Amino acid sequence: MLKRNGTKNIALLITLILIFFQSNLYTKAIKVGSNHKVKTITAALLFAVNGDTLLIASGIYKEGPIAIRKSITIVGINNPIISGDGKYEIFLVEANNVKITGLVFREAGLNYIKDNAAIKLNNVKNCVISSNKFENNFFGIYLAKSQNCIIDGNIISANHKKETQSGNGIHLWYCKNIIIKNNTIRGHRDGIYMEFVRNSNIHNNFAEKNIRYGLHFMFSDSCSYSNNHFQINGAGAAVMYSHNVEMKNNRFEKNWGSASYGLLLKDIYDSKISNNIFYKNSCGIYFEGCNRITFTKNDLIENGWAVRLMSNSMENKFSENNFISNSFDIATNSTKNYNYFDGNHWSEYKGYDLNKDGIGDVPFRPVKLFSFISERIRPSLILIRSLFIEIVNIAETVFPTFTPEALLDNNPKMKRI
Amino acid sequence: MNILAKIIRYQIHDISRSMWLIIYTLFFLLTSYGLISFSNNIPKVLVSLMNITLIIIPMVSIIFGTIYLYNNKDYVVLMLSQPIKRTVLYFGLYLGLVIPLAFSFVIGISIPLILSGKNWLEHIAVIVYLFTSGVFQTIIFVSIAFLISIVNENRILGLGLSIFIWLCFAVLYDGMLLLIIEFFQDYPLEKMLIGFLFFNPIDLARILIILKLDVAALMGYTGAVFQKFFNTEWGIILSLSSLTIWSIVPLLIGKSKFLKKDF
């Protein structure tokens, strides 16, 4: 009885040790390359087991779609190139704990039915995609129904011209707890696209010259993005249908052109936007259907419109922002005001500060009559900078009749904050 | 031609010593200097300067031009009793006024820019536009002024007319456009509005400014017509050529009136 038990125990122990060794101590590093025994990634994946590392030597690998269903690490040595040949998806990851680093992905094929990506993560956890290059792929990195992944330090670029022929640089769909940081994304449709994402964090990314948005963010609650830089995109960032979003220390600049925005907000609730810089955008920030947003300590400089505030936006608080040299500081299509402006600095402010407390003694009205007119009838913009318009603006400032009377900053700061 | 150059030369001698021209030059010098020392941002300074020139240059050109011709009526008679062609005298008087006015504007603005030691050379394209627009305004409004004072013997009437015409172009015309925009807001207005711009030289110069500075992108929001006009070379070609027409037509009408006029 005892002996039988002992044999059983020893067998169990050996099994455990084997499993332990195989997965940890004795994990293999498989070298892949034309100079090695294993020539292809597909071959290496056949006899790799969980925990193995594939060391990919430099060279060009065109192997058709590659599915990764084992928890392995793939490391590129001297930038090996994995090509989708313009036809198919490159890596499909369907195992947890996969790490991919140091590879160059090229030309995942454009496909109007299937979202071909250079790397697609499908329903996985704890994966890391770091320090890879992505060149001219349809989609760059695509995460679906995944959790706790990190996308770090990748350079993703494409030369697409048309929105329809272009996928997104980083695409997240139904994901949780994702960190996207230090990536550079150029020339895709959207730089970073997020739909139905929770508790994720996007920081220190640089998105430029994307055809549509630098960041496109929908139905994604409780996410934050910070220290990102968006420039020369169709729009810097579009954040829609979400609440509890935190946006800080981002820079939105030179999103300039017809229908361009620094930041486009649609149906956003209870969010915080602070310490961002909006510089030289056609429209710095656009609020539609947004409620209870705290907008504070932002710099809005040399934009066409600094803020366009649609009448369905209420109870937003604008304080301690710098509005400097914008063509229009605030534009609204509403004759009533349900938002608060307090303690901002306005370069247009012409009042005085007799008691020298740094706060202007006369309230500032940021909505000019002309900005109100041009919001209602767009073609009237053709009169911009006309002497007549200046006179009308002054008259309206003295006797507000058309613009929302309550829309004023009672404590305009004399100096830049 | 030789005689023309001589008339212009003495004209410039005369006007460049005039108190008004000195004040005019000082105005640009001080404005330009003031704006530059307040701001490090040269493009912003240039935009402000453009806005100022849009108001000041037409006003000064039309008023000064009208008064100038009235005040020099006896001198014109003296010159016409000399063996000089009327056409030559007309262009001599005209250029003799336009050249110093334009020159004092260009000098008044460029000296503070150059002395500031700031990166103005980077913005040379905008500066060229500023000068082009200012010189066009001078050319156009002096020729309108000449036409007014040649046609009207009564100098109070003529001066009143000058101020009124300036007011029309600078202010009332745009007010009328705004009314049209308000009344016909449900119709496609863009082409008509662009058409209207060509009948007002101040609007045309304003459009040049908008075209050359970034505000043009705002126009994209109004639809395809403005987008095409303001963001392609079409706008520049059309407004420059219309400004040229504006420079020539009143001047030539003035000339033919001058040739027929009894002094």
Add this chain to the structure above:
Amino acid sequence: MIEISNLSKNFGALEAIKNLSVKIQQGSITYLVGPNASGKTTLIKSILGLVKPSSGSITINKERLNGNHEYRSKIGYMPQVASFPDNLAVQEIFSMIKNLREGFVDYDEELINLFKLEKEKNKRLKNLSGGTKQKVNAAIAFLFNPEILILDEPTAGLDPVSSSILKDKIVSENKRGKTIIFTSHILSELEELAKEVIFLLEGQIRFNGTIEELINSTSKHNLERAIASIMKGD
């Protein structure tokens, strides 16, 4: 010779000159006289091409005027009111006028010297007194040795000394064969200077002839009364 035939000039409804014909002989000295708005200045300005005739013609030495300008090099004109660009100096206005006629060298600067304009040469014209301006004006009219001199109220505004300098100059130029036409309201001047009289009234010539003829025709003793009697319509 200046030949004016059937000249009419209307300013709108106003007929300033009505079908006027007259010949002014070379070397003559003609006094053009008439009350205000009688058409004197219009006639002078028509000869100078400053006013365009409504109908009729003017020929000077057989050359018909039709907007040409070269003939004016033969005419020296002294307008009633002198005006120059305010900010030019006296010597600049002389050099400008000289400059406009290239190739001319035989300047008559006698009046500049007699009027002592040299002293004033650096003064700006706007700072000159009316009399000094008038001196400049006269000096310019004689500057180019013109064969015809047209002087509109030449002595108005001049002090007696300058006035007599100018009169002497007119007489001496006439003796050298110059044709002289002048207007004046100071009737005494007439007797000193003029041989011919053209009396204008309402745009028409009421009298044209010598002074003797004028006095004789009105059977008055002197010129002033003779003219007064024509003006009354006797």
